[in-house]
Amino acid sequence: VPALAQGPSSLYELLSALPAQLQPHVDSQEDLTFLWEMFGEKCLHSLVKIHEKLHYYEKQSPVPILHGAAALANDLAEELQNKPLSSEIRELLKLLSKPNVKIRKTKAQKLNYDPVLPPMPEDIDDEEDSVKIIRLVKNREPLGATIKKDEQTGAIVVARIMRGGAADRSGLIHVGDELREVNGIPVEDKRPEEIIQILAQSQGAITFKIIPSIKEETPPTEGKMFIKALFDYDPNEDKAIPCKEAGLSFRKGDILQIMSQDDATWWQAKPEGDASPRAGLIPSKHFQERRLALRRPEILVQPLKVSNRKSSGFRRSFRLSRKDKKTNKSMYECRKSDQYDTADVPTYEEVTPYRRQNHEKYRLVVLVGPVGVGLNELKRKLLISDTQHYGVTVPHTTRARRSQESDGVEYIFISKHLFETDVQNNKFIEYGEYKNNYYGTSIDSVRSVLAKNKVCLLDVQPHTVKHLRTLEFKPYVIFIKPPSIERLRETRKNAKIVSSRDDQAAAKPFTEEDFQEMIKSAQIMESQYGHLFDKIIINDDLTVAFNELKATFDKLETETHWVPVSWLHS
Numbered sequence: 001v002p003a004l005a006q007g008p009s010s011l012y013e014l015l016s017a018l019p020a021q022l023q024p025h026v027d028s029q030e031d032l033t034f035l036w037e038m039f040g041e042k043c044l045h046s047l048v049k050i051h052e053k054l055h056y057y058e059k060q061s062p063v064p065i066l067h068g069a070a071a072l073a074n075d076l077a078e079e080l081q082n083k084p085l086s087s088e089i090r091e092l093l094k095l096l097s098k099p100n101v102k103i104r105k106t107k108a109q110k111l112n113y114d115p116v117l118p119p120m121p122e123d124i125d126d127e128e129d130s131v132k133i134i135r136l137v138k139n140r141e142p143l144g145a146t147i148k149k150d151e152q153t154g155a156i157v158v159a160r161i162m163r164g165g166a167a168d169r170s171g172l173i174h175v176g177d178e179l180r181e182v183n184g185i186p187v188e189d190k191r192p193e194e195i196i197q198i199l200a201q202s203q204g205a206i207t208f209k210i211i212p213s214i215k216e217e218t219p220p221t222e223g224k225m226f227i228k229a230l231f232d233y234d235p236n237e238d239k240a241i242p243c244k245e246a247g248l249s250f251r252k253g254d255i256l257q258i259m260s261q262d263d264a265t266w267w268q269a270k271p272e273g274d275a276s277p278r279a280g281l282i283p284s285k286h287f288q289e290r291r292l293a294l295r296r297p298e299i300l301v302q303p304l305k306v307s308n309r310k311s312s313g314f315r316r317s318f319r320l321s322r323k324d325k326k327t328n329k330s331m332y333e334c335r336k337s338d339q340y341d342t343a344d345v346p347t348y349e350e351v352t353p354y355r356r357q358n359h360e361k362y363r364l365v366v367l368v369g370p371v372g373v374g375l376n377e378l379k380r381k382l383l384i385s386d387t388q389h390y391g392v393t394v395p396h397t398t399r400a401r402r403s404q405e406s407d408g409v410e411y412i413f414i415s416k417h418l419f420e421t422d423v424q425n426n427k428f429i430e431y432g433e434y435k436n437n438y439y440g441t442s443i444d445s446v447r448s449v450l451a452k453n454k455v456c457l458l459d460v461q462p463h464t465v466k467h468l469r470t471l472e473f474k475p476y477v478i479f480i481k482p483p484s485i486e487r488l489r490e491t492r493k494n495a496k497i498v499s500s501r502d503d504q505a506a507a508k509p510f511t512e513e514d515f516q517e518m519i520k521s522a523q524i525m526e527s528q529y530g531h532l533f534d535k536i537i538i539n540d541d542l543t544v545a546f547n548e549l550k551a552t553f554d555k556l557e558t559e560t561h562w563v564p565v566s567w568l569h570s
């Protein structure tokens, strides 16, 4: 063809020049018309133009201006969503969600992850015109995708893409994509574990032959969602997790950011504040609740009441305000049903940051711990450290007032009838009966301490805590835990416990049995109610424990803490 002989400067020029020069070389009119139409086809011209542009850019070896462009745009969008929506913010959010911006983001990600376009294989089957060949360069990090065998078709498909992981950042693999080959090895008749093995052994560039899914992917959920884990989780111990390596381990009390809830069984999350963009798999709330509920009977076999003592009830709250030290502090029987708590299965709780504003009431501080652990001692030290700042509740009683007592100081003295009416009206946090008299801590007594703008220190049985978890009180729960039995023996040599075993209510030195009971009771409390504790303080050395408690209070009043979303958005 003369056009070639003259050496056209570009493929596009050649294509444009070709139809005009065809005639002398083609005999049949039919062939000529066919060739004219073919070379005149608009999409062919467009393709050639694109090819030339790509070729040009390839020579220029472009580098992304900003490597973290996608993450930056996401962060910006999230940041903007939390702001009051002005028209400018709305416009910017709209721009950031436009497909062309997204494509730019994807391109930047791709460059970031070094995908290489391999030459098209020659043996490609006509029916497989939707086949995509992609190549990812595998660094040390895992691929961040899980695969499964489609039960109906038997095909190997991508089950999930871990948010922020290598596959996700590449933007080249999607959920539902069918995997045909890995590094030229057909995977159709392989089990997922075998494929994972191939992937694990591959280093450097890995080539995938896939048939892209036609399903539209759901866009990531808007806004950030944080949860507090209410149980310990280790993916290595979880037989149900589809891929242990992709799992995220966490401890009770950890705050996690939810990255995806697309899958009903396995959510994706990362630890709050973690700089890495990579998410890990965690069991979804629903899934975890279901499997824990099945195991529940085992957990419940051990009731909290381990002692042959009478229930400790709310003895401490009373004792503190009482001058009559002789009174048995362990005298109140709690309602029996309360001892066997059928608390909801603890999994996760959605939380949000909260910082107390100056005009707001203080959060209620709830102290929990086994009998004799030193809860009263710590509370007393706190009170005397700043009587203006800390306060305790005054309990109600139906017993007769003694001569040295004043109404509203040691107790609020009320009639049996009134007490029973108040019980009916749910006015008590806890109540009990001793020697035919009622004793109780009312909700109003907490309110009256808080209304004086004081921090209210309340000690209750752990099963009561869940009833106090309201927007009004925003309780901060501190568990006072005993140290080891050896340390108890050492530190409590001169200490005395008011034992109720003989019903004499006299303070006596701790016995070995007291220590054992304290430890056992603390273990049960922690396993049954640990998910409700915001802080655990071990009362080993008294001064150390007190200082830790004081520091906790200072932080509570000035710093941001995670609280259930229901407290702020109800």
Ligand SMILES: Nc1ncnc2c1ncn2[C@@H]1O[C@H](COP(=O)(O)OP(=O)(O)OP(=O)(O)O)[C@@H](O)[C@H]1O
Binding pocket: 312, 315, 316, 319, 329, 369, 370, 371, 372, 373, 374, 375, 376, 377, 378, 491, 492, 495, 496, 497, 498, 539, 540, 541, 542, 543, 545
């Ligand atoms: N860290 C400690 N080291 C040594 N002695 C301690 C320590 N903490 C508390 N004690 C002593 O242990 C005894 C029991 O403490 P306290 O009465 O405060 O316990 P409690 O948990 O409030 O018990 P109860 O529930 O029976 O009222 C007291 O004599 C107290 O001084």
